[in-house]
Structure formats: structure tokens, C-alpha cells
Amino acid sequence: MALLQISEPGMSPEPHQRRLAVGIDLGTTHSLVAAVRSGTAEVLPDALGRVLLPSVVHYSDRDSPQVGQVAWECAAEDPRNTIVSVKRYMGRGLADAARHPSPYEFVEGPGMVRIRTVSGERSPVEVSAEIIRALRERAEETLGGELSGAVITVPAYFDDAQRQATKDAARLAGLDVLRLLNEPTAAAIAYGLDQGAQGTYAVYDLGGGTFDISVLRLSKGVFEVLATGGDTQLGGDDFDQVLVDHFTEALGLRALPPDDLRRVLKAARLAKEALSDQPVARIEAVVAGKACSLEVSRERFESLSASLLERTLASVRQTLRDAALAISAFDGVVMVGGATRMPMVRQAVSTLFGRPVFTDLDPDEVVALGAAMQADLLAGNRAAGSDDWLLLDVIPLSLGLETMGGLVERIIARNSTLPVARAQEFTTFKDGQGAMALHVVQGERELVADCRSLARFELRGIPPMAAGAARIRVTFQVDADGLLSVSARELSQGIESSITVKPSYGLSDDDIARMLQDAFGSAQADMRARALREQQVDADRMLEATQAALDADADLLSAPELADIQQQMRDLRQVAQTSDDPQTLEAAVQALARATETFAARRMDRAVQRALAGQSINDL
């Protein structure tokens, strides 16, 4: 047997290959992409030097959809086909979507509302995918290569359905999602690492359409979220709406048609922005062919929107209670989101906390910058021995199950540190019952009707038994992204995973494939090429990871075990070079994964033992 070549821990035998990974802030009103280049995170501008991409998609019956500024310019002329603030509809049903005034024609869709446009019905996932695709193209042009992965930010208060929808949108845009990252946590990374801060911080994040408050403890490179709260239906957009209402009331305008409404909305937003720097502004818009204008003072605007501001402060107080922290415990308050430019917001938050707030970093960019740093870390681009950091985030809303009488049985409490799992045992109600339905809800209320219905899972394949004899253990696992998965096992007969679990929402791989096909209008061959490319990326990653594991811990293996893994690696390399069949390649990747399972377990065990002995990975 040839002598094994083992390089020094942390020293890769091949020159270090940088992976192109970006952070994407998918915002309600605008979106950004950022990347770490030569050690610093920076936002990536478009060809015209613009950093913010308006989160607007315009559909026409002729061309492919337009995204960004060009789409936004269509908003007033073609409001029904110009989708703005689509984030508000992510993972939402028809009833929720219809709650806000908008020019769209909504249609009930599977698991989520759809919007009828001139080019067909579009789900919010598809609309968001257009925005992500535009950012991806911008990044690939700027960075000069194909992206290997992305960190996508979501409001901390997003529920499971909204998170799943966001992840699906990224997949649809052809991106590998390294992680969904909560927006306030992303901001904390950008600030914390920038300033080397330690202590307890609050992040107040008022974006275009969502509000988040997170309380974090920063210590020795660990970002530990203690509690989070917010409102996914409250943002800067609502402050615009206050001015729209004021304008239409003052001028006696009633029930504006969509195009007029859009123009007024645009004018209101401009006036709101102007009021951050000056005491008085004018809302000027053409309504029913007539030029209308109204002067608004900052004072008036502030009194009109006082209740919106108070709603955010109530969330802050609740979150402080959840974290069991007094105002005096804080070392700083970070302001994030364009809407925190409003002086009244800064004033109210600094009054509440009794200290000036941090506004050093651009509130529009800070989330994308933090996401880019996290993407760089997850992609493995940071040099060995550099100070890495760790994020411990929490689940924002409790998960529960519907029980008899429409009551909620809580299974995972809000603000539990992620990842978290909880197992619950169920039994059958009738003799020979072969299936069982579970209704998972998310929220803090006692009644199912007051919580968000997340999913109905069906357990099928329960072996026939007398009523009450089956013992089905259902495990609810929420991963680091805040996404729920459910697995089930029949205990009395020990039949593992013979029970299938089917959620009622989220896109299946087939859905994604179909949508991609729709989007590109492409033939089967393209789909196959794409699948092959994905498998090749997986194979490369797997080979690289396995080699790195062997370099570090080959001593954990016996000679035959080592030989087996090396054989599987050679086989996979061989298949990757010669086969053009995605399924063959996938099977070879799976074979290597199985061959390394025991090795992985031993490596984990060693990592834990070393951690307990007080050594960090970086010391080794």
C-alpha cells in the first residue's frame, strides 16, 4: 500500500480555491447583493453604479419580465402587471394578501396566493426568483464567474412558510442557498465584526414592509440571539400609505383607479423621504388627469404615523420581556432598514433605550454586507486560523399541533435556540387505521384559528393494529435556517421510516423543475444539462470535503476502512469524469456519503471531545 500523504491541518494540498459566494438582501422595496472581495464586504453596483435594485417585476405579454428600475417606471402606467412589494405575499394565502390595498388580481393557489398577470398567473416565489436572478447575474458579471452559493436574508419574524418560499425562490433562480439568515442577525455581524463589539445589543430593523427587533449577546465570536420579535406586515410602506390617505382625504379624492393610486404612492414616498431632511414637503401627483398638490409638515406626518411607530415600540418591549432583560442591560442599539432614516424613529428608539442609537453603517446596505460575510465564512473562504464566528439564532414563533376542539398543543416554544427538535408520540383512534393527519400551526395563541396554519402532514403506511396499539413517534426538527421538517416512526413494531410524511406546502423538486422549464421555455436536454451540472458541483464538493476530512483525521480509520473510502473516492472521480448521466453521478455521490458515515460520526465525536478539553478548532 502506498504511503498516505497527509498535509498539515488547515493546509490544503492544492492552492486554495476561492468560491464565489454572495449575500442577498431580498427586501420589500429594494434588494441588494454583496460579496467579500479582498477581505472586505462590499455591495455590488449595476452597470450604472446603482446599488439598490427596486424589488419590482414587470410582466408583459411580449418579452421576458423586466426587473428593477425599468420595471418600477412601468408601475404607474401598468400597475396590474407591475408587481411591487411581492415580499408581503410570500408564503401567504389569499385572505392575507387581500388585506392590503393593491391593484393586483389575486388567485388562490396551492399553499400560497398567485397573481394574475398578462403573461399568466405568477406565484410570489416566481416573482421573487426574477429579482434574485437579476442580482445573481449582476454578481456573476462583477465577480467574473459562476456563483457557488448564496446567503439569503429574511425577516427574523418570518414564519416557516415564508422562509420556505424564500428558499424556493432562490433555488428557482438557480442559486444554492448556503443559509437563510435573519436580517437583524446579518446586521449584527456587519456591525459586530466591524467594531469588535462584546456585550448585549438590540437590533431595530424597520424595512420597507417588515419590522424586526432582535436582542443578541456578542461574546468571543459567538452571536447568540436571546429573543426576537416583530411584525411581518409593518414597514416603511405603511408610512407611505399614511401620506396617501392624508392626501386623498385632504383633497377629497375617492376610490382612485390603480394607475392614479400608484402615482400618488410614488409621490408620497418621495415626500416621506424629503421629510427626513426638511421640515416641509409637497406631495404632487396627477390624479384623474389633473395636477394635485398638498403640503405636509414633518410634525403633521409624525402625528399621523404615531400609531405605526408605537406598534414597533410595543414589539420591542415584548421582546425585552422575552429576553428577561432590562433597558439598562444594553450596550448598544443598532438601526437597520431605510425607514429608520425617519428622525422620529431614531428619536423614539433612543428615548426608549436611553442612549443614542448606532447609525454608522448605511441602513440600506448593512444587512447585505453581513450576509456577504456569512456567505464567505460558509463557503470556506476564510484562511485557516482566522477568527471565525458562530451564529446561534432562535425560532421566532412557537410551533404547535392542533388537538381536539381546535386547541393548540405547543411543541416548540418561540425563542428556542436553533437547531431544535421535539419528539411527540401519537396513537391511532380506530382499529386498522393506516393513516393519520397532523396539523402544524405557528403562533402564540391558544386557538388554532388564531395561529398561522403551516402545514397538514399526512402519515401514511401505519401497520394495521387495534385502536390505541400503534405508537407513532413524530419528530419535529427545525434546522438552523428556521425550517421545519417532520419525520415519523412506528415504535411498537420498530419499523423505521416506513411512514411517509407529506407537507401541504413548499415546492417539490418536480415543481421547481416545471417552473424552471416554464421560465426558460427550454427543452428536456437543457434540464438534463442543468441537473448534471448540479450533480458535478455536488461531486466536487463531496470529494473536496472528504479529502479535507482525511487530511485532518485519517488516524480515526483502520487501514481497511481508509482503503474503502479511498476506493469510493476514486470511483466517484471516475464517474464524474466519464458519465454524463445525472442519476449515475448522484448514485456515486450517495455511495461515498454512505461510506463516510461512520468516519463522520467519529470526527464529530473527536470535535466534541476536543471542545470539551478546551481547545477550539482554531487552536489545532
Added chain:
Amino acid sequence: MNLLNKSHFDFLGLPARFGLDEHQLHETFRRVQAAIHPDRFANAGGAEHRMAMQLATRANEAFGVLRDPGQRAAYLCELNGCPVRAETNTAMSSQFLIQQMQWRESLQEARETSDLEALQGLEQTLCDHRASLLAEMARALDEQHDYPSACDAVRRWMFVDKFGREVAVAREALAAA
């Protein structure tokens, strides 16, 4: 995998006792998470990533139980074959039941008369009571190894803990009004 079957104490390499250095617990937890969190394995294969998630879940669970004195005490009772069964076993001494009633009446009265000072006083009483319960649980678990007595103390602790939160909510509501 054997790591998953260890007790919370063994998993975090701590002695199985009630008395525990909170700082050390926190430090150990952070070190373990830093070593095995799935974010460390974002580029690894599916098997390692999945295992990392299981272990990180396990670490969070262990830390969550051990850092809370009531849960830690209940867990020790369970490890020693004397589960607390708080939902089914609600037996308490008549002395403690009378104490409960008095506290409940004080809360009710303070609410009705909007007496902030009375609420603060009640919170202080509960705080003192918690301290003596902590000492009682430590004695029963670490010195006398008397698990039935420890169970009894845990049940009282759970009541005081829950009631304390009710009082805090009432006090905050009053202070905000």
C-alpha cells in the same frame, strides 16, 4: 451514535450535580457549538451536515435543561429514577397550599388597588423564596441524595417560577399604565 445517548451532563462534560458553575456551563456550550454547528459543515457532504445538525440540536437541548435550575433539578431526579411528573403529581403540603393562596390573594388585591409597591414587595418575597428553594434542592440532590424530597422541592419551584411570571406581568402592566 453514542454521543446522542449520553446524559446532558456527560454530553457537555460536566459532573452530574445540581450545583454547577454557570459560567463554565456557558463556556462549554459555546465551545461545543463552535465545534459541531452545521454552519461549520456547510460545504461538507450531506452525512456530516445532518450529523452536525443532530449534535447541535442535542447541545441546545442539554444547555436549555441545565441552565434552568428547575429543569436541571427535575432532570437529576429523572436520571436517578425518580421522575417529577409535574402534570400528574400535584400533591403538595398543606402548608405550601396555604402559602399559595395567600400569595394569590396578595396579587389579586394589589391588582385591584393598583398598588405597585405591594407588587414589588410580592416579587421580593418570591425572589427570597426561590433562593431558599435553590438551597433546598441543592441539599437534597447533592448532599442527601434524597430524590423524593428533591421532587417535592421541584414542584414547589415550578409553581413559584410560574407565579413569579404572572406577578411580573402584572407589575409591568401597572408600571406602563
